[in-house]
Amino acid sequence: MSGIKTLLKRFQSECETSDKQEEEVLQTHYYKSMQNGTFNAVLELFSSSQYDILSESKDRGEITIRxxxxxxxxxxxxxxxxxxxxxxxxxxxxxxxxxxxxxxSVLKAQIKNYYDVLDGKLTRVR
Structure with a gap:
């Protein structure tokens, strides 16, 4: 049964990180930083021309990007x-x-890339 589950997962069109993810790559990253500093570092990730920031809310801590x-x-x-x-x-x-x-797998690789960049800029806690 797990083989079928793995095969079906491959065709999912979304990928999300959380504390409870089984895959280490997709677990939430914690940084030793104030929220504003981390928020700005995440904004910098998406500052190139291939990204359009659709909305950002520091109060909710949420950024939506295309x-x-x-x-x-x-x-x-x-x-x-x-x-x-x-x-x-x-x-x-x-x-x-x-x-x-x-x-x-493409979505998971993108998330890993984003975390790798943040890990280089900020100090990771866990």
């Missing part, structure tokens, strides 16, 4: 202050365009 080009994505980045010097960052990516071999 990635143009290949793959075309809709991204929601959430930045939540957990403690005075600890901030959590989560991503949810989705796409309308499917691929023959599935899109889940």
């Amino acid at each position: 990635k143009n080009g290949t793959p075309q994505l809709f991204i929601v980045a959430t930045v939540i202050g957990v403690r005075p010097l600890e901030t959590a960052v989560d991503f949810k990516l989705s796409t309308d365009k499917g691929k023959i071999l599935g899109t889940y």
Whole structure:
């Protein structure tokens, strides 16, 4: 049964991070930083011309982005202050365009890339 579940997962058109994810790549990252600093670092991730920031709300800690080009994505980045010097960052990516071999691995690779960039800029807690 797990083989079928893995095969079906490959064709999902969305991928999300959380504390309860089984895959380590998709677990929430916590940074030793104030929420504003982390929020600005996440905004910098999407400052290139291939991204359009659709909305941003520092109060809710949410940024919505559209990635143009290949793959075309809709991204929601959430930045939540957990403690005075600890901030959590989560991503949810989705796409309308499917691929023959599935899109889940592409979405997961994008999330890993975003976290790798943030890990280089901010100090990770856990």
